[in-house]
Amino acid sequence: MTDKNSESPDSQEPSRKDFEWEYCPSCGIKLPRVEGLRFCTKCGIDLVYIKEHKSLPPSQVATTYQPQTYYRTYRETLSDDEILHTKGRRLWGNLPSIGLPLLAFIVMNGLILGIIFALVFIVPNINFVISLISNPFFIVFSTLAELILIIIPLWYVRKYLRNPSLENRLDLLGFTIKGYNKNELFKEILIGIAFAFIGILLVAGASIAIEAFLRYALGIRIIREGPSSDVEYIITGMDVLVLILMILMMLFVVGPCEEILFRGFMQRGLVRTLGDTWGILITAIIFAAIHLVTLFFYILNPVVFIILFIYLFAPYIAISLMLGLMFRWRNENLIAVTVTHGVYNSLTLLIAFLFMLFY
Template sequence: MSTKTVEPRGTRLLSFWEPPDEAGPPIGCVASTYTFDGPFFEEHCLGRFAGIESDPNEDRRAYLIEREEKLAQVYSCVLVDRAHVTPHRSLRWNLLPVSVPGGGIQHSKLALLVWERHVRLLVGSANLTEPGYRSNYEQMAALDFTPEGDLPRGLLEDAIAHLERTRSFVPEGVQRTAHPGQALREFLRRASRHVSSWADRGWAPGAVRAELLCVHPGSKSLLDQLAERTWSGTGADIVHAMSPFFDLGTGARTLLTKLLRIMSVQGERRIEFFVGGRRLPDGALELDAPESIREPAGKSVEHVFHLVHARDELGEPRALHAKSLWLQRGDRAVCAVGSSNFTTAGTGAGGGATNLEANVAYVLPPASRNAEWKSIAASWPEDDELDLARQDVRFQREPQDRTPEPCEFDALPLAFGLAVFTFFALTIVGSYGLKFAGVELKESGIGMVLFGAGLQLGTVALVASFARRLDPDGLRSLGLRKGGAPQSAALGFLAYLATVPAIVGAGLLSTWLWGVLGFEARQQDVLRLVLDLAGLERVTFLVLAVLVIPLLEELFFRAFLQPLLVQNLGDRGGVAVTAVLFAAVHGNLFAFLPIFVLALAMGMVMLRTQRLVACYVVHALHNGLMLFLVLQTDFGRQLAG
């Protein structure tokens, strides 16, 4: 087991791709990354893994021949965040885009290298790029597995499960193809079978122990996993947090508060931040950290800041890209290294967007304090502790030039503008066309409903068309996912049952408020309309109102509009603004409040599940219940008003 950084005189990260002695011939490898450099990966990573000995700079022809021969015998695949899928492709290795729902990104940096008699697991902070492996300050854990059972096989099984989970976020169209989607699944199964007969001895008593801590949508946060899987008894009173990126504003404070929850409750506590920065022309130091973490988020807590050196011992520039958390109390310590930045998305501790992340936590028992502690401490870059009282230190007040964390709907704003334009264009053209034809919609109730449904259908069709063309997820980006429909429908049913009291209360409150103001609440036009219809017209109206229109409205508001607003306003803001717009377009101030409450519920359901089925069920159930009450009871007519 080892943890290394990029050091001029230390172990190079690329050496981890080289086969150890007695490893045998290569079988295959799979790696995940956020950003990606195809030519660098092929020449320097795959070349070392496959044992290519020719130097392309000395004999290009010999290198190409050897490369074709050796890479043809091994399987290789890279999982890349969809925003960074490069145009450089190769028939010698597969490249799969990963789209994480809910606004997260594929941010894990994990590599599984399989030789005949050796498997190596790499987990760290370095992307598969030249800066990641050659110039940045990075950290990487290398875990080696052999038939003799040097490490518990459960670690390897956890890593394969994480890669399989990452594969599940590959767009369905790619997964269905024989190459590369199914090929990756088969390789992961093959790797699992390959090591199934190897010895599994477990951890030796008193030895350093490692745990793979992965973060993904729906998982426990990195902080909770650290507390539950690596620590027992009184919490740590010292934490070292090294990260190149932080949340700004409330996000950073939220994460600090949650960090304090896994630390000791009593006594003095200290959190030390290791960050990048620069010296400004006026002599001040500017840190790559937000102003919001300058002051502690709790009592008896001290914050200490360290500025990581921008150059190494030889004077070469080194950008901080390593991410690490060190928890300590007395002679006990845990050190987690990997891909998680000190952000709510990176740790999964914010309740909103959550990335795919992979980290290894080393549990250091007291007996290891001399050797292993020094080894891990040596992997941290050189730094200077800052004195905020005496030095002119400035924090980031504006958004940093940071690694972007795109929403999965970021390819759709153009479609949104065109969809809105088309909606109004169809409304104007359709209205004048019908007027020219002598059709008066107000005199034809069912005609008004059909006309409105037609307008919505045209708008949704345009949205769906652009989703398929502009988003790698296609219709999946609108919540139209295969599988899980019964569970999503059941969740929508339960969510609506839980929301009914709030909707009823909002309706009664609205009626009372309008009465206090001297207005008599009136029903929505569409509810008065159903009372005037009979026979086939009423049946047609009920089918449209309960089954068709909810689907069209949810496609536009929850599946399309809400994610765009969430991307710019955050989860709460996006859901709230979408709910306001949804209630407003229904055109009745007297019913605004209960419709707003309903829309909030549907927005939260969509935000949590990313499944259109769930919020569609909520919407359809509400329309069905309201129409039933309006047709059968006086109470329903009062509530609808």
């Protein structure tokens, strides 16, 4: 009877840590991090043999096996302590960074359109349906659909976490107050409020500049007839109660949801693959373009479409670039950025409402 301890080394399966290699000792290629890797993926040499015998195997041993072409790679997951220290560490790639936010907006708008079409089929009186969807309270209610914008990124980032709790997912996206004491948190809020006012001035300046360019450089004068923006459409028929509800929505729904999606997910992913400049710029362009999707109703009139796009794109790209730079400046934390977004939207509603009320 053969004693168990006298078995040849080849018959014993050593633990994985006994034959982990970073580079192949024979051909020098960097080896993938896979479970149970025994042979080099390029030259096919027996890594276990080298570990046990402290020498290269005979040539026939290495040539007996074909290189392992197909293997399963492992994605590094983040521990709770690593979540807040991912700057410079690659996370998700370009495709999910851009594709998932676009998908989220499609789903959100599809839900709203689905509700409208359902009302058209359920309610026989089309005039009643039109009056219903034009009601300011319906606009307030439809704003809740923005919550969809954070569901998709929250679902996706779970694969990068060892403990994919909701808190950890939000932490990874930058929506967290961890590491901030009361004074630091108050400072972030003040920075956010201050930049909201700066954003108002920035957008006003961009609007004036682009209007002057169209008028004096191209000879095109913008004449407003009826609501010329989403804000003016929202405040049409609005009273004080609806204004308060909309401001609350901007502060606690629209601002956080859009910033988690665009800065927390899209920009965070893009800057790690394309660099800060391109990551911030591409995020800003997509953010601005998505907010102008209603302009495609003018696509059959290319001249009007191009003019309106240029006129409205400048303010959106200005505020979006500012938010992107803020996110980078605040070490990829969304506290100040979210406050800026929510307060900026609230100020635009308030200014438009007061203008409508007194003028």
